[in-house]
Amino acid sequence: MEVRTRLNRERVLLAAVSLADGEGLDALSMRRLAQHLGVVPMALYKHVANKEQLLDGMVEVLVAEIDPPLVGTDWRTAVRARVLAARRVLRRHPWARPVLETRVVVTPAVLGYLDQTIAMFRAGGFSDDLTHHVMHALGSRAWGFTQELFDTPTPPPEDPAVLVALAHAFPNVAAVAAASSHDSSAVDGGCDDQAEFEFALDLMLDGFARMHAQGWTSRPG
Known part of the structure; x- marks a missing residue:
């Protein structure tokens, strides 16, 4: 007799991630996920109320895959490693970027990741004022992605x-x-996306370090 694994929230989220990885985000629906798990759609609603909650939960899975912050090192090394760790995760899950870009609810998982990132700057002696502006400057780069200027939706002409x-x-x-x-x-x-990302990240970190050393503040002198 086959013993069916009991459905729980973790199993639902991991299945959703697997489905999105394999078939793309457009293929993900509550009905399709239920088929993937071999259950009726109503069984999913005991664990996620709707697709938006499902996507929020998938972000939780994503964040959990990111390597933890480095300890016992300087702020620049720690921030760089953390951002590149997030980028590696996003490259494993092509659906992740559009999901992160469209989240309207800041979940504990997202807040936790941002809190850890902020902590690296503060541990390095950055003022809260400078850290505030640093996080704005990083933007989505803190998650390991950014909009590329030279992205081309169609290939160049061959003529x-x-x-x-x-x-x-x-x-x-x-x-x-x-x-x-x-x-x-x-x-x-095309261009080496990873090299371009690291080039820009290093420029930003160098700039942050210079402003920190200069005691920069947004307040008028």
């Missing part, structure tokens, strides 16, 4: 004549695009 015409019309964009590095890790043969 050499069209490419030449575009280069003449937009010479500065063409020059910068030609100078970008490319390697096998880049998405669709």
Whole structure:
């Protein structure tokens, strides 16, 4: 006789993450999740009231996968490691970015992650005033993602004549695009997203360190 695993909230959330990983966020619905678990849809509502609560719970799973903060190190190393740890998790779960971008309720899991990030700056001697502005500057980068300026929804034209015409019309964009590095890790043969992310993150951390050393404050002198 087959023994069915008892349904609980954790099992529901892990199944939702698995389904979104495998089939994409658009395929995730309460009905589809119930089919995936082999239960009737009503059984899910004992654990999540609706899809929004389901998505909030999936974020909890996401946060739990992020490596814990480093201890016994300087603030810059700790923040950098934490952000890149979050980025690794988001890259494992392509659905995570749009879910994080659309959350309207700040859940304890999200607050906990942000609280730990803020704690790293404060432990490094940052004032609450500077830390406030630092967190605004980091924005979604604190979660390991950011909107890329040169994201292209469609591939560039293949006709050499069209490419030449575009280069003449937009010479500065063409020059910068030609100078970008490319390697096998880049998405669709474009820029190395990871290298670009770390480059910008390091610039920001350097700037934060300089402002901290200067005793920066938002209050008029």
